[in-house]
Amino acid sequence: xxxxxSRTMKALLGVWIVVLAAAxxxxxxxxxxxxxxxxxxxxxxVDQDGRTVTSDSLKGKPTLIYFGFTYCPxxxxxxxxxxxxxxxxxxxxxxxxxxxxxxTVDPERDTPALLKGYVPNFGPTFIGLTGTPEQIAAxxxxxxxxFQKVPGKDGGPYLMDHSSIVYLLDRNGRFVTHFTxxxxxxxxxxxxxxxx
Numbered sequence: 001x002x003x004x005x006s007r008t009m010k011a012l013l014g015v016w017i018v019v020l021a022a023a024x025x026x027x028x029x030x031x032x033x034x035x036x037x038x039x040x041x042x043x044x045x046v047d048q049d050g051r052t053v054t055s056d057s058l059k060g061k062p063t064l065i066y067f068g069f070t071y072c073p074x075x076x077x078x079x080x081x082x083x084x085x086x087x088x089x090x091x092x093x094x095x096x097x098x099x100x101x102x103x104t105v106d107p108e109r110d111t112p113a114l115l116k117g118y119v120p121n122f123g124p125t126f127i128g129l130t131g132t133p134e135q136i137a138a139x140x141x142x143x144x145x146x147f148q149k150v151p152g153k154d155g156g157p158y159l160m161d162h163s164s165i166v167y168l169l170d171r172n173g174r175f176v177t178h179f180t181x182x183x184x185x186x187x188x189x190x191x192x193x194x195x196x
Contacts, residue, residue, distance in 0.1 A: 025124075039167065039175040041142035042171040045103065045129040046118035053129055055173055062195040063099035064188070067145045069106035069160045070118045079164055079181040080122040086188035087123070092196070093124045093178035097196055103129045105162050107136045144165060170195050 017038045064083050068076030080102060087094050104110035107130050107181055110118075115128030130136070140147060147162035166179040168191055176195065179188055 039143055039178075040169060040173065041139075043135070043139040043142065045131040045135060046112055048119055048128040049114050050112050050169065053127060057183055058099045058101065058169070059173050060171055061097055061099050062171060062192050063101060063167075063173070064192065065101045065103060065143070065167045065169065066165070067103045067105050067140060067143065067147070067162060068164070069104050069162070070110050070114055071106065071157065073159075075164045075181055077122075079166060080119075080126070081182065081187065082179075082181065082185055083166060084123040084126070085185040086192065088186055089189040090193055094192075094196070095123065098124045098125075102126060103136070103139060105136060105140060105145065106160050107131055107133055108150075115172060168195075170194065184185065 001158045030087070034097075040055075044052060044053045048161055064086075066076070066079050066083060068079065070076075087098055087100065100123060102115070102122075104115065110128075110130050112128075112130060115130060119126040119128035131139075137143075143165075145163050147160055147167070150159045150161045152158050162180045166175045166181070166188065168178065168188070170176050175190060179191075
């Protein structure tokens with residue numbers, strides 16, 4: 001015997017239809033873009049030596065990129081150390097075959113001079129990049145990076161709330177995969193090793 005659906009059941013059915021439609025839309029969009037999410041894009045920033053570095057400058061080698069800030073108390077140093085450790089696992093000559101890039105989300109404080117004293121703490125080949133607030137906002141959007149200034153406590157210096165992702169790009173600057181700061185160095189090394 002047929003029983004009419006309750007309001008709750010109708011609401012749940014409506015929610016599932018919306019969820020399935022959204023999933024189908026995402027799968028279709030993903031398929032149209034070659035199965036890879038659209039992450040990354042062209043940029044032009046300044047390194048710790050005051051030189052212009054573009055996305056094209058990094059081509060020719062696999063690249064690991066991390067967005068953070070030099071005043072970060074814990075997550076940023078951990079992530080940068082993770083990147084360096086992963087490359088060390090690939091052998092002594094691997095550092096010259098991979099770009100290790102730190103892009104600040106705090107261009108107000110992170111000048112080239114400040115980056116010059118910061119990035120060598122994580123390895124001699126690290127590239128630290130900064131730019132105007134507009135340039136940083138644009139590259140962060142391209143990589144889907146969230147960041148926001150957070151006022152300091154009790155009048156202390158401000159911090160930056162930001163996503164903590166290590167991006168892996170291939171030799172042509174195309175996004176391959178990403179890792180959280182909780183990833184194992186071995187997993188990053190294996191992914192980079194496949195691109196060498």
